[in-house]
Amino acid sequence: MSHAPARHDARRRSRGTLRSVLVAGTGIATLAVAGPVGAQTLDPLPGGEASAAAVSEDPAVAAGRPGEIVVTARRRIENVQDVPLAISVIGGDTLDAQGAYNINRLTQLQPTLQFFSTNPRNTFINIRGIGAPFGLTNDGFEQGVGIYVDQVYYNRIASATLDFVDVERIEVLRGPQGTLYGKNTTAGAINITTRAPTFDFEGRAEVSAGNYNFKQGKVSVSGPLSDTLAARVSLSTTDRRGTIYNVTSGNWINSQDSLGVRGSLLWKPSEDVRVTLSGDFNLQDPICCGQVYARVGTTQRALNRQYAALTALFPGYQVPSTNPFDRLTDLDAELAARNELGGASVRVEWDLGPGTLTSVTAWRYWDWGPKNDRDFTGLPIYTKVNNPTHQDQYTQELRYAYDASKLDFVVGAFAFYQKNHTTGIQETGPAASAWLLAPSSALSRNPAVLNGMTAENDILLKNLSLAAFGKLNWHATDRLTISPGIRVNYDKKEGHYDSVVTGTASDGTRQLITNDTTDPYYNDPWTAAQRGTQSSQFFEPNFSDWNVSYDLYLSYDIADDVMGYATYARSFKTGGINLNGVPSRPDGTPALEVAEIDPEKVDHFEVGLKTQFWGRRATLNLTGFWTQIKDFQASVISNISGSNVLRGYLANADKVRVRGVEAEFSVRPSERLSAYLNGAFTDHEFVKFVDAPCPPELAGGGTGAVIGAPATPGTNSPANCDVSGQWLPGVSKWAFSWGTEYNLPATVLGREGQAYVGYDASYRSKFSSNASRSIYTDISGYSVHNFRAGFRTEAFDIFGWVRNAFDEEYFESLAVTPGNTGLISAQLADPQTWGGTIRFSF
Template identity: 85%
Template sequence: MRRFRPIAVLWAGTMLTPAAFAQEAPTTPPVQLALATPPVAPALTDPEDPAIAPDDVQARDAGEIVVTARRREENVQDVPVAISVIGGATLEAQGTYNINRLTQLQPSLQFFSTNPRNTFINIRGIGAPFGLTNDGFEQGVGIYIDQVYYNRIAAATLDFVDVERIEVLRGPQGTLYGKNTTAGAINITTRAPSFDFEGRAEVSIGDYNFKQAKVSVSGPLTDNLAARISVSSTDRRGTIYNVATDTWINSQDNIGVRGALLWKPSDRLRLTLSGDFNLQDPICCGQIYARVGTTQRAANRQYAALTALFPGYVVPSTDPFDRLTDLDADLAARNEIGGTSLRAEWDLGAGTLTSVTAWRYWDWGPKNDRDFTGLPVYTRVNNPTKQNQYTQELRYAYDGRGFDFVIGAFGFYQKIHTTGVQETGSAASAWLLNPTSALSRNPAVLNGVLAENDIRLENLSLATFGKLNWHVTDRLTVSPGIRVNYDKKEGLYNSVVTGTASDGTRQVIGNSPTSAYYNDPWTAAQRGVQASQFFEPDFSDWNLSYDLNVSYDITPDILYYATYARSFKTGGINLNGVPSRPDGTPALEVAQIDPEKVDHFEIGFKTQFWDRRATFNVAGYWTSIKDFQASVISNVSGSNVLRGYLANADKVRVRGIEADFSIRPSQRLNAYLSGAFTDHKFVRFVDAPCPPELAGGGTGTPPGPAATPGANSPANCDVSGQWLPGVSKWAFSWGTEYNLPAKVLGRDGQAYAGYDANYRSKFSSNASRSIYTDIDGYSIHNFRAGFRTDNFDIFGWVRNAFDEDYFESLAVTPGNTGLISAQLGDPSTWGGTIKLSF
């Protein structure tokens, strides 16, 4: 059995590229063990000449890439899990400074974001429901930074600050990680304080007024106390011009600060106190006109007819890649994130006892335009949110003779308070009411209808978990794992809607037929748009997760493994409102969301050959999920208002193959290729929301033809057999780098050129697949070239070099008007970077 040997090569876990090696190379030449990640082998340097590498196979054989994916340090090729590792130097060289850009390096990772709150991260197509934002559900992909769990994806959209490496684990991880995760985990490790004084600085500039600076300094304060402080700032003009406000929107304006103290009172005890503050305050986030499709709404209520009601109104461009919009409401996306943690690691006997205590907060201050036009339909749709999160993890990792194990306990408490507001404007009556009604021609009917929302959540999760690695022989290891989890959620949804009645008085708009103004024509029209609602949902449940992994070393460089996992994603509660019954009461039967039940099978192998110059890893998996948490639409028990909310699809299946190959045929050249084939579908989902071409019509039977104005629409749709949203069948990333010895201004070093690219095939961008929201496949190509020495690196870069026009997402806008909005990918950008280290 290839057991981990604690040698001085932990630096290799950073997956250094040649571009970074000259700055971070150890004295002993290491080896690259390539993974499912780009970047590839460091150029092995001769201490006498950093531009020339010796042919020293024995020295290369000593190198190992060390990860902590299983809560212990071990060679990544010995970990029988589908895992990718990307080092901080690689992230910097390729301009990957947040999770969104990470998807360009990871074919199995999907990231969708219209703003930090409306953000979804999936692995292999699963993880979070697509299409609705809801405080009351859990993520299926865990985000960990320095072993601290980040519950809200919005709280993990910060720029990477002083990152050492990122490990992406695919498949259920609940028997090893603090929070139960059914799709995988992203484990981010920042650079630790150093007892040797060191520093690094990086400055980048580019078009669109792009400016980015990073500084990190670390060193000893006393013989047993070291500190590190890091600062990062990113600023860029927006890429979309708003003709209504004469501003560039979807900009970047980020700053992050991270500090850490490492105290070693003895050789066996290490205490790390960390804190960070991050602020994003861009002019963001606007989704713009993409296209118009025909729905089943009456012809006089579709987009073309509605815009014609406003003489002189014309959308700035019907080509979204002209990058023009006329959004008239204020836009903001202030995202403040911070926290502190204390990690204690105590070598106790043959193992290590670790405690991780953390507090984190999230303060979200948005301003949105949710009619997606330049008309004052909605003047405000803002949902500011404040969150506090507390976590405590305690675990013991033991390394015995013939076996090792990890046991632990995890506690999580979260408190969220959202105070939302939605207000309609002077164009709302014409846009939202039936044009055959005289009320639609009176702007005062819906002007100033105000919904003030108070949404609260208290979320408690407790768990114990354990994982045993039994080394049956030197080659065979059997690894069972178990987790017991308890979850409790208590929520409150209180939306108070007020509007002006026909007699000019201000009234609460309620659903109760006993209300004095229930039959008033103005308040009745307002109630059809939005009405007050109050309910207090709750959920609690125990569940048991378990897995079994078997791995076998055919040779020291070939590992086979197989895994079965039975996992759960905890249930939840709907906190964005639910449909109302005819008597006006909320339909509490849909306020709860059942847990997902996951059966996961995986086989794979990891191999190295050609004196470890090449690595080839393959994984095949089959995942079935019962009660898959998804978006639905229903008019519960005859309610006259359709509402979207979260519920459970009967069954989903995702299966696929992933392969990763990297090679370094010489000290000058390296290359990598990663690919994923994903076969994904709803096996059974009979009450899904209908796509826009089958929505907006009457409620009679039978339903009419798709995309036919005035036809009847089904209450919901059977999408069994259709694609899951957001995931491509095929995805690839690839790249190469070549270097040559060079001398510039008397300094020996390397001249180098690199190329990286990624491709994904067509995917659906709607909860139910629509003819209007499929996104065609696209590829992005990036180039860089520069010169580097041991402590200096200067290079130029071009990203999306061929200026590929592509959508990150397409969305159906409210009201079934046929308007489809778009989130655009970045255009071609260029710039330069200078890095110094000392």
Template identity: 75%
Template sequence: MSKFVPARASLAALAFALAIPFQAQAAETENEAAQADSAIQADAADDQGDNVIIVTARRRDEDIQDVPIALSVIDAAQVDSQGLFNINRLTQIQPTLQFYSTNPRNTFVNIRGIGAPFGLTNDGFEQGVGIYIDQVYYNRIASATLDFVDVEQVEVLRGPQGTLYGKNTTAGAINIRTRAPSFTFEGRAELSVGNYDFKQAKATISGPISNTIAARISLSSTDRRGTILNVKTGQNVNSLDNLGIRGALLWQPSDSFKVTLSGDYNIQDPICCVQIYARVGTTQRAANRQYAALIARFPGYAVPSTDPFDRVTDLDANIRARNEHGGVSALVEWELGKFALTSVSAYRYWDWTPANDRDFTGLPIFLKVNNPTQQKQYTQEFRLNYEAERLNFVVGAFAFYQEIRTQGIQEQGPAASAWLLNPTSALSNNPAVLNGVVANNDIRLDNVSLAAFGKLNWKVTDAFTVSPGIRINYDKKDGQYDSVVTGNASNGTRQIVSNVPTSPFFNDPWIAAQRGVQASQFFEVDFSDWNLSYDLNLGYEISDAVNAYATYARSFKTGGVNLNGVPSRADGSAALEVAVIKPEKVDHFEIGLKTKFWDNKATLNLAAFWTDIQDFQASVISNISGSNVLRGYLANADKVRSRGVEADFRVQPSDRFTAYVSGAFTDAKFVRFVDAPCPPELAGGTTVSGTQVPGPAATPGALSPANCDVSGQWLPGVSKWAFSWGAEYNVPATVFGLEGNAYAGYDANFRSKFSSNASRSIYTDIDAYSLQNFRAGFRTDRYDFFVWIRNAFDEEYFESLAVTPGNTGLISAQMPDPRTAGLTVSARF
């Protein structure tokens, strides 16, 4: 439990106490309501009868139905009522959004099945879904795991957004906007409690300091004990322990000029993140080196349960996932007649302090596999907007600098020899051979990106608009990987474990055994490239209520460098030919239709898309000649494709009833990938050479292919079919003398079967599942009280399944939340 917990316990009580005097002061300042800014407009947007949604997807305010791109919006009311307090929760209402996280550093956000490769974290590559908060680009995907703090609106933009949102938005962007400081006093407070000792508190206060200066401060805290019991330590693991603070100061000396200074601090410090025993499959490894035989080498040991839904584990290493983010930004907005100038300056940092158990058992095989990381980023963006009757455009420039420093450690324990060495070797019976082998890693990346961009909207006729866009980008990355592995030689001395044949103790039997597991490596690598993104969007207004659009986009995701180590050649040197990852090149086609009908009480939006990606960045396994250790790294698959159709229907026939249904069919697959890593059932045996033929799948001792052709297979992580739906109904009611509405809501989602491995495996497909959520309560203009139940029918499913190292056949599971229930009380003034 973090040191902030005592403060959290009183957070909501403090907010409610502050509400009383502020309500009185607010009453005295009602005559200043005319000064209300966007924060008050946000309240109006929460009104159940308001069917106009304003978005900033194209860096200007527009009605969502007029924006010719595939776009979904989640407002503050939906975030609060459905418990969507981070991006992971958004997947329940966004059918084409995929989120997978085994810990904040190992997090992947995809849209339409593309964005990031599955299963391999690497400091030297970037995601394909851009995350922006208040116009600031968040490079590290770990920010996606943090709680939202005082969010006004979340926009999910689907498809490449390279001209306005930058190079690494080949799959889309998530644009988050928080509430701005207001020139009328206002406040919000919310407290939620539930099972598993769930406690969540939110509080916001905003108001004027002077006639030209306003301030806002917001806090959010989430705390919950873990949903998995570690029988070894007695701890409940995979807990929640989050705290977020955001402050903003607005200076607005005139209607045409304003400056917003913002700062935030966010910390997670849970007992997290563990993956537990899911199942065991048969590989091509020798029978005496597969899971059952290895476990048998430790008499008296057994996994605490072979049913993952018993939610128990016995991991014996320390567990921690401290994730700290923070930053400051300055947003300057200056209107000059038909022109508007915007400047966004920001500094952000990320500090990641983990502790993991990466043997996924209660045995002391690995005592530590941790990669603490620190990152700093600086960004500067300038934009000039022009707005006229027939023509508007935005031009701009963007600069980005980033430093990443990672200090990894991997330490093997007394069970490592029996687990990792060939049982036919006498050394496997000697715990001292691998016990105490330590790898200390120093990983460094300096990353520079510069861009110039422009987007034009030309209204050729009253109905027809042509919108070309262009962005030129320069990227430079300088990386260093330095792993020093030490172990005890057979004479008891401490020595460097090296791949270089001329190194001291190279032929020592203990050092040779250690080298077969892990060896030292050092290399430096750099990458630089220019890239051009461009798109053409055609919009046609068929009628006041029907808009059609068509888009072609050529985009890219920047190249990268492998900073988790690369295979070694026979002479022990690093295979630098695979140290650089080529950029992805994207061709995207999309057509869509946006409609309003029934006197604007209903909307139906349709989109069909086809995305081809050349040189898709994907996980591979080494087949470098002479390499003594199989090592995973990132390389390029020849081609992948994602195509499909999406539909989004929403209806609000009256102030009493709202409903929505969203669905997507996504066909995402590898078109050509002939040297992919093999699934576990085709791995682990002696690699074929010459004219040898691989043995049958899942046959112990069979020959294994060096790699596999997965052309035509599913991309991991994406379902062919995904749906979300829900409704809310309210009736007038009076409770405790308060006049308001009693209401009931229902939300659900469905995802069909999907693959959870880089190459599809018979052991890692995740079956279809559906989640049902209910809520019921009473609300007034000022108060809201409701009870909720999520995953109401306690659906048993996996968030992800992973192949554990060594091809032993053990499959680990990332477990989702079980059924949860609770009560939420909120007030605003």
């Protein structure tokens, strides 16, 4: 006998299949419509599922059935299994147990989430292989994965690399979310919900210690200040020695040093009005970030300008190790990665008539203070590469969600403004002449020619976005729900790029390095050599455009605890502007025709099946998807119109395609045992990309009609390469995560509780780590295994843990270093780490 009608009635009482999604509008996590009573997920399984009823002030809400993941919205229940989206929910306790205290560690739990970072600014987050161009940072474009914390949109990924502070849960939504989650969520969204203030006093504290001098502390206290006012204050700090030893400085680099503080006030002047004021401050100040020597590959550059010949010009120089897993480097420039961010927000929720009116007002800032070694060697080639940035961001969202028996909807508006200002410096050292100039030139043997050449950069972005959106749910029958949505977006970007390059002329004076042929030092041999390396450039690009995103969801209750759904979405990622410089024309003027980046246009199809069985002790969800993107924003390298300096910048690939199948399974056969298995198969390719950057084996050579064989020194290289049919970077065809936990009743020192052991693991198959696939930058498949064991009661939890237990040696990313010398650098993953944690609640 089918129970679908009964299920439908229960769901309607909890605001419908997508009701909590609709209340979320564009700025809140799916299933995270936290009213002031504090939405609670169920006790999480290792895979993010749940095992017990939600905790709530409302007894009806507290009576959730086993196997549900429940949150509250206006004191009503929503089960994740009723939401026709590919969504994974991870509770805060799961994050704590598995040591997933930032987004990077979250990837071990989510097979289709990819995270690549060489420092906070150079960070890329993709879902199903799409979201951000690989390998090139540019302030003038947007990410395709939306990051939301407590309903506030974080525009820059770098501003979201903070450690999690008092997180209640994280939802990862896969696929375009353009109408519900707004701006530039063509690949999906990551929604982080922190714990809300409570009107009952509560607190928790946690201390961890481990090898590499790892120390981490967390504390959170919440309670009432009056009958209508509650507060919560949370603090998190992490410190760890680096895992790579720099033989030049004598420091362990790539350390961790972070502090996070979050506070919130909840005011309930009446049962119908809730006002939440939140503020946070986060600081990361590690000795970071550096890469290690991975390997050398032969390019088409002249043999005397490749890595082996160039390093031989410096007698006595030798890389500290050619085995990257010796974890040694010799970077000689100062390293820093100070990343400060914070902000404040006010959220007002007013139960008005048959719906809820919500306003979210927020301001955020980001201060980035980097120092880098751009040549990736121990030679003084680049002595400074420092581009500090300050950003201010303002957002305002207003939405109204309406609910009725057959129809519910949300309508709203969103405004966003960002100002981003970078003032940086790049300086070359005494080794630059030999490294960067042709050996046939006598100037290459004079260290003074390029020593002290300086580029002072002033880069400004003003970014405005306005939107109106609506989403409708029509419950056509007791089983069928039809959900169309639309969003109209206006985007405007104004940029300013001014790079002033100066160097020493042959007469010893400091001169501007310019492409202006009328400059009296234009033909000076020293300034000419400097101009071939870098020259001044100024331009002010602009972009503005309207776009319309729309989608249609169909969901059907096949039977009790079995729902099928289908989705079509037409989504956009706004266009952008190049703010890292553009190629120059032969007359020295910037090639403004490539300063603007066209919007991405996404067509997405998805079908899914959500099921629970065995008395809801088991959950199996299946998803199939097909995503096509026209004008995909990608990295290119070009010497347009005979420019004598190669430039990397963003442009548009004609078309990419990503398609695949995902499965999520979790089971709790008893109170003692739980397990999960998540997997994804992803087929991905550039369908058409004829002017892509060439891989290193087809780069660095001369120009001419006859192109040399790959990896043949001294031959001609193509200006661009056709990579149609090749892999997208960063995407594994196969990815899995799995784990289990087993517990037994136990009594320790007179305290009754549970003794438990847990195991979690992940696997990724081979993937490309370069914008265009190279024979030198594929990363082999790897697996990571983590174990934990401990004893817990209602009041405390003490456990030991081992992460990367088998000390798997693998690369997080491989990068082609500048200059086509053949040097490949590596970002290493953490080695085996171990330690212990004590957690208290009161």
